[in-house]
Amino acid sequence: MQYAAPTTVDEACSLLADNPGSRVFAGATDLVPQMRSGRSEPSAMVDLKRIDRLTSVSHADGQWTVGAATPASDLTHNAEFVGMYPGISEGAGLIGSDQIQNRSSLGGNLCNGSPAADSVPAMIASGARAVIAGAGGQRTVSVADVVTGPGRTSLADGEFIVEFEIDDAPISTGDAYLRMTPRTEMDIAVVGAAVRLTMDGDTVSSASVVLGAVAPTAVRVPDAEAALVGSRLDDETLAAVAAAASAACNPIDDKRGTVEYRTQVAGVLAKRAVVIAAERAQKEPDLHVTNTHQLHRQRRADRLLVGRLHVAARCVAR
Numbered sequence: 496m497q498y499a500a501p502t503t504v505d506e507a508c509s510l511l512a513d514n515p516g517s518r519v520f521a522g523a524t525d526l527v528p529q530m531r532s533g534r535s536e537p538s539a540m541v542d543l544k545r546i547d548r549l550t551s552v553s554h555a556d557g558q559w560t561v562g563a564a565t566p567a568s569d570l571t572h573n574a575e576f577v578g579m580y581p582g583i584s585e586g587a588g589l590i591g592s593d594q595i596q597n598r599s600s601l602g603g604n605l606c607n608g609s610p611a612a613d614s615v616p617a618m619i620a621s622g623a624r625a626v627i628a629g630a631g632g633q634r635t636v637s638v639a640d641v642v643t644g645p646g647r648t649s650l651a652d653g654e655f656i657v658e659f660e661i662d663d664a665p666i667s668t669g670d671a672y673l674r675m676t677p678r679t680e681m682d683i684a685v686v687g688a689a690v691r692l693t694m695d696g697d698t699v700s701s702a703s704v705v706l707g708a709v710a711p712t713a714v715r716v717p718d719a720e721a722a723l724v725g726s727r728l729d730d731e732t733l734a735a736v737a738a739a740a741s742a743a744c745n746p747i748d749d750k751r752g753t754v755e756y757r758t759q760v761a762g763v764l765a766k767r768a769v770v771i772a773a774e775r776a777q778k779e780p781d782l783h784v785t786n787t788h789q790l791h792r793q794r795r796a797d798r799l800l801v802g803r804l805h806v807a808a809r810c811v812a813r
């Protein structure tokens with residue numbers, strides 16, 4: 496088996512075109528265990544981590560661009576990204592352990608095609624797009640359209656994801672991701688629920704609800720979204736969200752959870768994620784701030800100022 500470490504997207508495309516049966520990898524935290532167990536036998540392994548574009552995270556013109564091979568920990572340690580997308584960061588921060596997060600990428604998490612992938616529901620809820628490269632050029636698709644079933648994607652042979660594009664969240668928007676695992680650490684989701692809400696005062700003006708681990712792919716729950724939009728998040732709405740989430744489930748029955756258990760937990764987690772997303776959306780205090788990027792900068796400045804005032808007050812007290 497060959498190992499190749501291209502440094503440009505074009506070089507990677509040529510390598511993949513010239514080597515049928517080759518596989519790209521980023522952290523290899525899924526691929527290596529699959530090779531060890533004989534489930535995957537690539538003719539060549541193409542390492543994406545040497546391509547700068549695939550490991551960089553940037554923000555410009557109202558959009559985040561996240562390299563597909565960026566380690567999850569680069570996102571969870573990026574205060575501005577965490578500030579704007581706590582839900583996606585929560586998903587990335589639940590992947591395995593610190594060691595796994597220092598290797599694992601969102602591109603690998605998505606393209607491995609696991610229904611339980613933790614970063615995927617929140618990316619879909621946030622309308623993230625994947626920029627895909629191949630011998631025929633580049634194309635951009637919704638993240639929701641990448642995975643077609645367990646272990647399967649819509650990517651053609653020789654294609655790979657270069658980066659994810661995520662538009663800035665509108666003002667008064669919050670997201671959240673919750674998952675249920677039988678163990679507290681190092682386990683995969685029995686159910687995952689991501690919610691993104693935009694609030695107009697105390698009324699929901701826009702909603703996305705996406706479940707993981709309860710169907711062959713992550714699933715959107717349009718009935719829950721319809722119940723949320725226009726509501727003030729009263730008990731009746733939350734009950735409708737839970738019922739819609741449970742109804743959207745088509746889970747497997749395995750040692751981690753029965754169909755009944757996963758179905759019920761999906762409703763509970765969706766409801767809880769709605770409450771957290773709404774709290775985050777409603778923490779938007781300043782009308783002069785025009786986008787959440789500025790908002791999070793301002794919040795940090797506010798926290799610094801409060802810290803300095805505390806120090807000054809202690810000095811005066813002494």
Ligand SMILES: Cc1cc2nc3c(=O)[nH]c(=O)nc-3n(C[C@H](O)[C@H](O)[C@H](O)COP(=O)(O)OP(=O)(O)OC[C@H]3O[C@@H](n4cnc5c(N)ncnc54)[C@H](O)[C@@H]3O)c2cc1C
Pocket residue numbers: 518519520521522523524525526527528543563564589590591592595598599600601602603604605606607611612613614650654655656657681682683684
């Ligand atoms: C101990 C342990 C614990 C784990 N816990 C969790 C967990 O809690 N939650 C969870 O979701 N996952 C978990 N995982 C699975 C894994 O760590 C994640 O799915 C991780 O995000 C995969 O990223 P990677 O970069 O390592 O992928 P890789 O192993 O490099 O690749 C995975 C698959 O995606 C393909 N691929 C990779 N990058 C691209 C790209 N840019 N374009 C196209 N295809 C690509 C590869 O060819 C391969 O098929 C765990 C794994 C281990 C070993």
